[in-house]
Amino acid sequence: MRPVSLSGDHIQIQAFLDRYDTFLLDCDGVIWSGEELLPGAAEAINSLRKQGKTVIFITNNSTESRASFCRRFEKFGIPVHIDDVFTSAYITASYLSQDQRLAPPRDEVFILGSEGIENELSAADIKHLGGTDPAFQRDITLEDFKDLAATSTLSSSVGAVVVGVDLQLNYLKLCQAVTYIRNGATFLATNTDATFPIFGTVFPAAGSVAAAVSRASDTQPLLMGKPGPHMMDAILTRHEDLDRSPTCVVGDGLDTDIKFGVEQMLGTLLVLTGVSSRQDMECTDPKYAPEAFVEQLADLVL
Amino acid sequence: MRPVSLSGDHIQIQAFLDRYDTFLLDCDGVIWSGEELLPGAAEAINSLRKQGKTVIFITNNSTESRASFCRRFEKFGIPVHIDDVFTSAYITASYLSQDQRLAPPRDEVFILGSEGIENELSAADIKHLGGTDPAFQRDITLEDFKDLAATSTLSSSVGAVVVGVDLQLNYLKLCQAVTYIRNGATFLATNTDATFPIFGTVFPAAGSVAAAVSRASDTQPLLMGKPGPHMMDAILTRHEDLDRSPTCVVGDGLDTDIKFGVEQMLGTLLVLTGVSSRQDMECTDPKYAPEAFVEQLADLVL
Numbered sequence: 329m330r331p332v333s334l335s336g337d338h339i340q341i342q343a344f345l346d347r348y349d350t351f352l353l354d355c356d357g358v359i360w361s362g363e364e365l366l367p368g369a370a371e372a373i374n375s376l377r378k379q380g381k382t383v384i385f386i387t388n389n390s391t392e393s394r395a396s397f398c399r400r401f402e403k404f405g406i407p408v409h410i411d412d413v414f415t416s417a418y419i420t421a422s423y424l425s426q427d428q429r430l431a432p433p434r435d436e437v438f439i440l441g442s443e444g445i446e447n448e449l450s451a452a453d454i455k456h457l458g459g460t461d462p463a464f465q466r467d468i469t470l471e472d473f474k475d476l477a478a479t480s481t482l483s484s485s486v487g488a489v490v491v492g493v494d495l496q497l498n499y500l501k502l503c504q505a506v507t508y509i510r511n512g513a514t515f516l517a518t519n520t521d522a523t524f525p526i527f528g529t530v531f532p533a534a535g536s537v538a539a540a541v542s543r544a545s546d547t548q549p550l551l552m553g554k555p556g557p558h559m560m561d562a563i564l565t566r567h568e569d570l571d572r573s574p575t576c577v578v579g580d581g582l583d584t585d586i587k588f589g590v591e592q593m594l595g596t597l598l599v600l601t602g603v604s605s606r607q608d609m610e611c612t613d614p615k616y617a618p619e620a621f622v623e624q625l626a627d628l629v630l
Numbered sequence: 631m632r633p634v635s636l637s638g639d640h641i642q643i644q645a646f647l648d649r650y651d652t653f654l655l656d657c658d659g660v661i662w663s664g665e666e667l668l669p670g671a672a673e674a675i676n677s678l679r680k681q682g683k684t685v686i687f688i689t690n691n692s693t694e695s696r697a698s699f700c701r702r703f704e705k706f707g708i709p710v711h712i713d714d715v716f717t718s719a720y721i722t723a724s725y726l727s728q729d730q731r732l733a734p735p736r737d738e739v740f741i742l743g744s745e746g747i748e749n750e751l752s753a754a755d756i757k758h759l760g761g762t763d764p765a766f767q768r769d770i771t772l773e774d775f776k777d778l779a780a781t782s783t784l785s786s787s788v789g790a791v792v793v794g795v796d797l798q799l800n801y802l803k804l805c806q807a808v809t810y811i812r813n814g815a816t817f818l819a820t821n822t823d824a825t826f827p828i829f830g831t832v833f834p835a836a837g838s839v840a841a842a843v844s845r846a847s848d849t850q851p852l853l854m855g856k857p858g859p860h861m862m863d864a865i866l867t868r869h870e871d872l873d874r875s876p877t878c879v880v881g882d883g884l885d886t887d888i889k890f891g892v893e894q895m896l897g898t899l900l901v902l903t904g905v906s907s908r909q910d911m912e913c914t915d916p917k918y919a920p921e922a923f924v925e926q927l928a929d930l931v932l
Contacts, residue, residue, distance in 0.1 A: 362775060468797050473664060477829035495770050499799040503833050510831075522845045527779035529812075531805050532846035540842035543824050544834035 331598065331609060332620040335627040342630060344620055348576040348595055351376055352563070354554075355387040355397070357580035357602020358625055362526035365404045366601055368626020373406055375629045383412070384563065386577070388519035388553035388584060390417040390492035390534060393447035411566055416518035416534075416553030417444040419562050420490055421452040423552055427561075428514065430454065434487030440505040440537060441492030441518065449490075456490075457483060458501060468500040476507050491541050491549060492518035493534045502540060509545040519553030521584055525602040554579075554588035578625070582608055586618045599625050633900065633911060634922040637929040644932060646922055650878040650897055653678055654865070656856075657689040657699070659882035659904020660927055664828035667706045668903055670928020675708055677931045685714070686865060688879075690821035690855035690886060692719040692794035692836060695749035713868055718820035718836075718855030719743075721864050722792055723750040725854055729863075730816070732756065736789030742807040742839060743794030743820065751792075758792075759785060760803060770802040778809050793843050793851060794820035795836045804842060811847040821855030823886055827904040856881075857889035880927070884910055888920045901927050 334341050353359065359369045376383055385397070385408065392400070394413045401408040424430055424437065439445050439459035446459045458464055475481040482504070489505045509515045517538040523530035538549050552558050564570060576595030579585020580602025589596035598618040600606060609617065622628060636643050655661065661671045678685055687699070687710065694702070696715045703710040726732055726739065741747050741761035748761045760766055777783040784806070791807045811817045819840040825832035840851050854860050866872060878897030881887020882904025891898035900920040902908060911919065924930060 363772065470665065473833065474829050476833070477831040495801045497799065497801040497804065499797045499834070502799065502838070506834055506838075507831075522848065527776050529779040529809075530846075531775065531778070532801070532808055532842065536804070536808075536842045536846035539845040540834065540838045543841040544832075544838035546824065 331618045334620050335623045338630055341628060344597070345376075345379065345381070345628065348381070348574050350382040350384065350570060350575040352384050352386045352575065352577045352594070354577070354579035354581070354585045355385055356389050357525035358578060358599050360404070361528070361601065366624060366626070368624065368629060370404055370406050372625040372628045384414065384567070385412060386414045386554065386559055386563070388416045388521050388534070389524070390415060390420070390444045390518035390553075391442040391495070392444040393451070394418050395447070396444070414559060414562055415444065415448070416559075417448040417492065419558050420445065420516060420518050420552040421448040421454060422562050422565075423516070423558055424449070424454055424488060425452040427558075430487045433485055436483055436485040436487065438483070438486045438489045438505060438508050438513065440497070440501050440541065441490060441494045441534070445490055445492050445518065455485070457486070458504060460496060464501050464504070465496060465498065466500060467498070468503060472500060472503070476503055479507070479511065482507060482511070486513050488514040488516060489541075490516045490518065491534060491538045493524065493532070494537055497537060502544070505541050506544040509541065509547050515541065515545065515547050515549045517549035517551055519584070520549070520551055521581065521603075523603060525580065530603060554584040555591060557592070559588065560592045580604060582612050582616060582618070587616050589618075590616050595619055597621065599623070601625070633920045636922050637925045640932055643930060646899070647678075647681065647683070647930065650683070650876050652684040652686065652872060652877040654686050654688045654877060654879045654896070656879070656881035656883070656887045657687055658691050659827035660880060660901050662706065663830065663903065668926060668928070670926065670931060672706055672708050674927040674930045686716065686869070687714060688716045688856065688861055688865070690718045690823050690836070691826065692717060692722070692746045692820035692855075693744040693797070694746040695753070696720050697749070698746070716861060716864055717746065717750070718861075719746040719750040719794065721860050722747065722818060722820050722854040723754040723756060724864050724867075725818070725860055726751070726756055726790060727754040729860075732789045735787055738785055738787040738789065740785070740788045740791045740807060740810050740815065742799070742803050742843065743792060743796045743836070747792055747794050747820065757787070759788070760806060762798060766803050766806070767798060767800065768802060769800070770805060774802060774805070778805055781809070781813065784809060784813070788815050790816040790818060791843075792818045792820065793836060793840045795826065795834070796839055799839060804846070807843050808846040811843065811849050817843065817847065817849050817851045819851035819853055821886070822851070822853055823855075823883065823905070825905060827882060832905055856886040857893060859894070861890065862894045882906060884914050884918060884920070889918050891920075892918050897921055899923065901925070903927070
């Protein structure tokens with residue numbers, strides 16, 4: 329079925345909203361773009377809550393911790409409880425502390441990614457190295473190649489490598505991540521988004537970094553964020569009585585948010601303020617098309 | 631047909647060598663590994679030349695210029711003429727100056743790669759930026775994202791992006807490369823090797839860096855090195871009377887050297903001192919299996 333365009337049609341919008349009592353909102357490209365709140369996004373969240381809807385935030389952004397996300401919401405005048413924020417870094421930490429519990433002697437995680445992953449792993453009492461550690465912020469040397477080949481500079485307790493977007497990406501860290509994986513560590517990606525939206529365009533996301541690691545390690549990552557199932561597992565752990573059929577995902581990415589919604593048997597609404605365009609929607613596999621779309625989140629305010 | 635094991639069988643080795651008068655030798659993993667000459671490699675080259683064979687060097691390594699490769703050969707006591715050295719950086723420069731000539735106002739190249747590419751582009755009088763320029767050796771800032779989105783810090787004359795292995799890879803350069811390509815620049819990869827061999831193991835090569843760029847730009851690169859056809863075009867330009875049937879590729883990579891040889895209708899010999907193992911050879915598509923293999927290049931000395 330072709331996605332329905334809702335923007336400007338108050339009757340259709342109300343009918344759509346009436347079908348759901350819980351909204352799972354993506355953040356980047358839906359609520360904000362970079363450091364800027366998208367116009368009317370706070371009002372839209374407020375309006376949903378006024379109508380008695382539960383609003384939960386789900387993001388593949390692994391650069392910040394949940395606590396840091398809460399501060400950002402606060403800055404934008406949107407009150408949010410930390411238990412209602414699900415980030416791919418948090419999902420990764422949950423997965424590693426519950427589902428695939430790392431056990432000694434291989435209970436440490438090497439991070440090719442940002443502070444958000446470090447903070448969430450720390451919060452879950454998981455040991456980690458790499459990430460933003462200044463010791464890794466340098467050019468590789470011939471000595472490094474030799475030491476990595478001999479594994480003499482590798483930690484023997486690393487059992488997993490977590491890859492996310494890394495604004496301090498360098499070749500030394502890429503080599504470390506690849507070598508740990510080639511030596512048997514589990515390869516997890518916070519998400520496999522090709523890009524993230526900011527300032528009206530897109531830049532390389534975790535999926536781009538993970539592609540480099542995958543190619544050199546000849547290994548596919550375990551996907552933590554959307555469209556994988558672990559985000560839903562984590563939501564259901566916190567919100568035990570959440571019912572899928574009156575729950576709708578609102579996102580800007582066809583391959584992530586909408587695919588996640590379809591596979592988790594949830595409602596789906598695409599917003600056109602981020603990664604996916606109207607043209608992308610027309611070209612996508614109809615199985616993974618959204619039920620409906622709006623130009624921007626603000627269009628849901630009646 | 632199953633590849634024939636030649637090591638230790640002098641009669642089979644002589645029969646194999648007798649079939650060819652030109653040998654196209656890969657370098658990394660065949661002649662040397664990192665900074666170390668592989669045992670007996672110089673003697674093997676010497677022995678081939680003594681038997682009247684023409685020896686040409688073909689490498690996907692784009693980190694050094696041909697002149698720099700010649701100095702390395704000299705250091706190892708192997709006399710080599712610059713016209714007999716074909717590197718993927720040289721092929722890239724040839725391609726951009728002859729086949730797909732860049733014209734003003736888009737005649738500049740952004741490099742995500744090493745000095746070898748810079749030197750070969752300079753030698754072919756092609757303007758370039760990026761690469762090892764210290765101005766790009768820093769962390770990305772929020773201001774950079776804003777400027778890149780507005781294209782205000784991009785050169786309007788960039789018509790192509792060349793990606794190779796980059797030991798000074800960082801997120802800022804990755805973003806620049808991806809943004810130029812998303813804005814219409816041609817995307818060339820010196821090669822798409824997943825890894826390169828050094829110190830008895832392997833590390834991320836140009837194919838790993840190109841995979842990150844590909845994923846974020848949603849664009850496949852034009853492949854310059856092996857197994858693409860441009861390496862052969864360049865060899866035939868320099869060696870006009872080279873005949874394919876008595877020519878044999880000797881390399882350590884099934885996906886690069888051997889595939890190149892098969893597709894160019896040349897003889898193929900795998901050495902097991904680099905990327906591909908005996909097990910890889912058993913698992914590979916029989917169409918792209920080598921005719922024969924040796925443990926090491928030195929095994930060709932009789």
